[in-house]
Amino acid sequence: MKANKSSIKKSPQLYQSIAVSKTKFILLAVVLVNLSACSSLGVEPWERDLLATKAMALTSSPIDAALDDHIYFSKEASSGGKSFGGGGCGCN
Amino acid sequence: MIYPDNKNSKQHSQSNQHSQLKKANVKMALSMAAGALLGTGVMVNDAKAEVLKDWQFDSAFLFYSEGERVTAAEVIVSGNKTFANDEILNLKLTIDSLTGASANGAVVQAQAQTFTRPSGEGQYVTPAGETPLDDTFKDTRVQLNAQWTQPLAENYTGSIGGHFSKEFDYLSLGVNGNLAVDFYKKNSTISLGLSHFQDTFTPMGGIPKPYASMPIGDSNSASWDEDLAKTRIGSSDKKVTSDVLLGFTQVINRRMITQFNYSYSMVRGYLTDPFKIVSVLDQQGTAQDYIYENRPNERNKQSTFAQAKYHFDQNLLNSVLDISYRYMWDDWQIKSHTLDSTLYMPLSSRFGKQSYLQPHIRYYQQSAAKFYRPYTFAEQENKTTPDENYISADYRIGAMDAVTLGVKYGFSLNNGNDFSVRLEYYRQMPNNAGFDEPSELSSLTVYPVVQAVIFQLSYSFL
Numbered sequence: 001m002k003a004n005k006s007s008i009k010k011s012p013q014l015y016q017s018i019a020v021s022k023t024k025f026i027l028l029a030v031v032l033v034n035l036s037a038c039s040s041l042g043v044e045p046w047e048r049d050l051l052a053t054k055a056m057a058l059t060s061s062p063i064d065a066a067l068d069d070h071i072y073f074s075k076e077a078s079s080g081g082k083s084f085g086g087g088g089c090g091c092n
Numbered sequence: 093m094i095y096p097d098n099k100n101s102k103q104h105s106q107s108n109q110h111s112q113l114k115k116a117n118v119k120m121a122l123s124m125a126a127g128a129l130l131g132t133g134v135m136v137n138d139a140k141a142e143v144l145k146d147w148q149f150d151s152a153f154l155f156y157s158e159g160e161r162v163t164a165a166e167v168i169v170s171g172n173k174t175f176a177n178d179e180i181l182n183l184k185l186t187i188d189s190l191t192g193a194s195a196n197g198a199v200v201q202a203q204a205q206t207f208t209r210p211s212g213e214g215q216y217v218t219p220a221g222e223t224p225l226d227d228t229f230k231d232t233r234v235q236l237n238a239q240w241t242q243p244l245a246e247n248y249t250g251s252i253g254g255h256f257s258k259e260f261d262y263l264s265l266g267v268n269g270n271l272a273v274d275f276y277k278k279n280s281t282i283s284l285g286l287s288h289f290q291d292t293f294t295p296m297g298g299i300p301k302p303y304a305s306m307p308i309g310d311s312n313s314a315s316w317d318e319d320l321a322k323t324r325i326g327s328s329d330k331k332v333t334s335d336v337l338l339g340f341t342q343v344i345n346r347r348m349i350t351q352f353n354y355s356y357s358m359v360r361g362y363l364t365d366p367f368k369i370v371s372v373l374d375q376q377g378t379a380q381d382y383i384y385e386n387r388p389n390e391r392n393k394q395s396t397f398a399q400a401k402y403h404f405d406q407n408l409l410n411s412v413l414d415i416s417y418r419y420m421w422d423d424w425q426i427k428s429h430t431l432d433s434t435l436y437m438p439l440s441s442r443f444g445k446q447s448y449l450q451p452h453i454r455y456y457q458q459s460a461a462k463f464y465r466p467y468t469f470a471e472q473e474n475k476t477t478p479d480e481n482y483i484s485a486d487y488r489i490g491a492m493d494a495v496t497l498g499v500k501y502g503f504s505l506n507n508g509n510d511f512s513v514r515l516e517y518y519r520q521m522p523n524n525a526g527f528d529e530p531s532e533l534s535s536l537t538v539y540p541v542v543q544a545v546i547f548q549l550s551y552s553f554l
Binding site: 041042043044045048050053055056060061063066067072078081084085089091 | 150188514520
């Protein structure tokens with residue numbers, strides 16, 4: 001204990017690192033406070049009844065999405081955004 | 093590949109597990125079908141059904157028609173198999189066939205116009221007052237996709253995939269990878285996706301020389317082949333596309349989920365359309381010449397995408413509203429806005445069967461690429477700086493608005509399989525992005541509207 005105390009007194013680097021970790025702690029606290037402020041967002045696992053339905057999936061019909069992507073990729077200057085817009089066909 | 097979808101559909105399939113009886117029926121039906129195909133009678137080994145037991149299939153047939161322009165038919169069969177540790181294998185086969193005519197880039201004239209086919213063999217004539225369409229457009233494409241998705245650790249999901257697509261004159265090979273991290277009780281998901289495509293284009297008739305005049309003459313004459321060869325610079329070229337996709341998904345509450353994406357796409361290589369030409373006009377607007385277009389060999393696209401889904405309560409028939417918006421911009425100075433929305437409306441179940449109606453509306457608007465010109469003038473040719481040397485009259489990179497209106501009707505069959513039919517109307521309205529219109533063109537339709545009807549049948553089965 002004595003040795004530790006004296007080493008703290010003697011080492012300015014250690015003070016610095018404590019200061020750094022304090023900053024980190026404050027940052028962490030800010031993040032946590034923010035997260036808890038968002039605690040009104042989201043659901044508990046047992047509240048996923050509606051979210052789990054097919055109609056609520058972000059892409060409820062991947063087949064329709066693939067067909068639409070192909071049509072609009074070949075008829076317009078934009079592609080992707082929701083998923084990859086890459087190449088794939090000589091249709092453009 | 094967006095993870096929350098997989099997750100939801102998985103939960104969906106789990107929550108809607110079919111009864112053992114139904115499974116047995118399916119198994120028996122498959123056994124019988126396999127038996128009939130193999131000619132071994134009804135009594136076939138259960139092992140055959142065993143192979144297909146955990147597969148779930150989605151299939152669709154799509155018919156797309158622009159009337160007198162392009163007609164396309166496309167078939168997709170997609171199979172999903174879920175393994176014991178929640179690994180998912182998806183295999184998808186797409187076959188499509190295109191026929192008909194597409195705009196060659198030349199502008200309408202008050203008199204008939206003659207063009208050489210891209211192959212150099214023969215010519216076609218566009219009547220006076222009509223948009224020049226190249227009617228040699230014909231292709232069949234086969235595409236194969238495979239995607240493997242699996243949990244890597246608690247809250248970590250990884251996925252890798254491969255892509256192969258082959259047409260008569262085009263080959264595309266691609267790979268992709270995706271990592272998704274769930275946190276905050278899986279209410280939030282961050283994902284990072286990378287994809288890379290390598291395409292090879294071997295167009296019929298070769299790669300035309302940019303700015304060269306389209307040779308028009310008798311393709312049976314002795315000097316024709318030589319004349320044509322002078323306008324070609326090769327037989328094939330390559331294009332490489334690399335995409336990065338960052339995604340964030342957030343569950344808001346029991347009725348609402350949102351998604352936000354940012355994507356960056358780099359395209360390098362041959363981005364010119366070898367079949368497109370540009371009319372060279374005199375001051376009055378009469379075509380003097382047709383030159384092959386020329387696009388930069390680099391394009392960097394960025395986009396932001398936001399989507400929200402909301403599940404209404406009984407007062408609004410338990411319907412689900414899906415609304416999304418995409419903003420895209422690139423270094424060709426194209427900017428686009430896309431608003432897309434569907435409303436899923438379950439209908440009261442009749443005879444114990446579920447059915448739904450889903451109207452769809454989409455609005456799209458884009459600005460023109462900086463080198464887009466509906467036509468050029470004789471004295472404007474031979475620009476000095478490379479940037480000014482790019483030119484394209486392809487209306488698909490010009491200014492336009494587009495609207496899609498559609499409706500889908502779906503229902504469950506007695507055996508638990510799903511059937512749906514979709515009908516949509518797509519209308520493209522190109523517009524003048526501030527180009528001077530010479531007198532001869534004033535009474536003609538320089539920016540014609542393009543209309544298409546889309547009809548689709550889908551069938552999902554176990």
